[in-house]
Amino acid sequence: MTIKFKAAVLRQAGLAQPYGQSMPLSVENIEAEGPGANELLVRIEAASLCRSDLSVVNGVRAWPLPIVPGHEAAGVVEEVGAGVTTARVGDHVVLVFQPHCGACPDCLRGDTHLCAPGLAANRAGALLGGGTRLSKDGQAIHHHMGLSAFAEYAVISERSAVVIPKDVPLDVAALFGCAVMCGAGTVLNTGAIRAGDTVAIVGLGGVGSSAILGAALAGAREIIAIDKDPRRLAAAARLGATHALADLDGSGAELIRDLSGGGTDIAFETAGTVGAFATAYNAVRRGGTVVSVGLVDPKTPFPLDVASLVTSAKTVKGSYMGSCNPPLDLPRYAGLFAQGHFPVEKLISHHLPLGDINLALDRMAANEALRQIITPHRA
Ligand SMILES: [Zn+2]
Numbered sequence: 001m002t003i004k005f006k007a008a009v010l011r012q013a014g015l016a017q018p019y020g021q022s023m024p025l026s027v028e029n030i031e032a033e034g035p036g037a038n039e040l041l042v043r044i045e046a047a048s049l050c051r052s053d054l055s056v057v058n059g060v061r062a063w064p065l066p067i068v069p070g071h072e073a074a075g076v077v078e079e080v081g082a083g084v085t086t087a088r089v090g091d092h093v094v095l096v097f098q099p100h101c102g103a104c105p106d107c108l109r110g111d112t113h114l115c116a117p118g119l120a121a122n123r124a125g126a127l128l129g130g131g132t133r134l135s136k137d138g139q140a141i142h143h144h145m146g147l148s149a150f151a152e153y154a155v156i157s158e159r160s161a162v163v164i165p166k167d168v169p170l171d172v173a174a175l176f177g178c179a180v181m182c183g184a185g186t187v188l189n190t191g192a193i194r195a196g197d198t199v200a201i202v203g204l205g206g207v208g209s210s211a212i213l214g215a216a217l218a219g220a221r222e223i224i225a226i227d228k229d230p231r232r233l234a235a236a237a238r239l240g241a242t243h244a245l246a247d248l249d250g251s252g253a254e255l256i257r258d259l260s261g262g263g264t265d266i267a268f269e270t271a272g273t274v275g276a277f278a279t280a281y282n283a284v285r286r287g288g289t290v291v292s293v294g295l296v297d298p299k300t301p302f303p304l305d306v307a308s309l310v311t312s313a314k315t316v317k318g319s320y321m322g323s324c325n326p327p328l329d330l331p332r333y334a335g336l337f338a339q340g341h342f343p344v345e346k347l348i349s350h351h352l353p354l355g356d357i358n359l360a361l362d363r364m365a366a367n368e369a370l371r372q373i374i375t376p377h378r379a
């Protein structure tokens with residue numbers, strides 16, 4: 001079956017800012033085929049902008065073009081393809097930016113976030129079942145991370161979605177797909193922090209802010225949030241940070257060590273810069289753990305002093321998708337939200353129609369927003 005709907009298409013990366021003028025994303029009528037076997041047609045009710053969308057638009061991370069971005073979203077299942085077992089028409093689903101095949105060695109180990117076939121499909125701009133379902137005038141359009149959620153509808157693998165209870169508002173549910181997994185999920189899974197731990201969070205965008213919620217949920221004794229931007233620091237205090245520090249001159253690690261009596265048990269780098277990683281690395285106590293989540297520009301190296309790594313007995317970890325197993329973790333997070341323990345709605349700063357998406361990119365680039373929710377079916 002062919003369906004037609006509006007979507008935000010990127011045809012050329014690297015256009016100049018402000019994006020409100022260069023308009024890298026054009027809202028167009030496109031076509032989709034499907035859903036095929038083991039696929040879903042989802043009506044997108046809420047799609048959120050994530051900082052990594054900027055790296056798609058500015059070309060820092062190269063994707064096959066043209067492409068419809070959007071990897072953090074939630075919606076309602078409108079139609080199911082043959083053989084679908086995990087969702088039914090009318091279910092509310094969170095879209096997940098890395099599908100998992102369920103059969104590769106990583107999936108069998110339980111590390112579904114590392115699924116190699118899922119990653120390969122993402123890199124190709126394709127669905128897990130192979131190829132793209134999107135096109136315009138006969139020209140193929142690629143999927144972003146198996147989803148392409150800046151659109152009224154999405155055709156996705158059933159392994160790119162998790163059904164959640166209907167008592168979670170869909171704008172909140174959208175955030176579960178990236179900000180919550182990459183922020184709070186990293187703290188809870190990769191960081192495995194324990195009640196009473198001291199925690200530093202370096203960088204307070206959507207992921208860092210979500211990490212604060214995760215640290216509060218896990219019962220951290222001290223949550224030291226650090227950023228250059230005073231607006232983000234004010235927001236951090238509202239999210240549960242016990243200390244919000246301005247790092248204006250690169251002395252953040254020293255401030256954190258002073259405040260925590262020699263360094264925190266664990267530090268999370270969520271800014272995606274080498275400077276933030278250095279701050280996190282130097283902020284943890286001897287024997288502490290550093291977890292990196294932000295995506296540093298791949299061309300920027302970090303000179304690690306291996307001798308100090310040994311003598312300080314630190315652990316350095318990378319965290320992809322918060323080490324989450326979405327079918328297991330997302331219903332857990334939804335339940336915690338519904339109980340009032342996990343106020344994810346505090347991460348939302350704006351709601352906007354699909355047509356304003358380029359303005360939303362500018363707002364994000366200027367750090368004037370936390371999470372901005374696009375509602376494609378509302379004007
Ligand atoms: Zn994201």
Ligand SMILES: [Zn+2]
Pocket residue numbers: 100101102103104105106107108115116117118
């Ligand atoms: Zn797999």
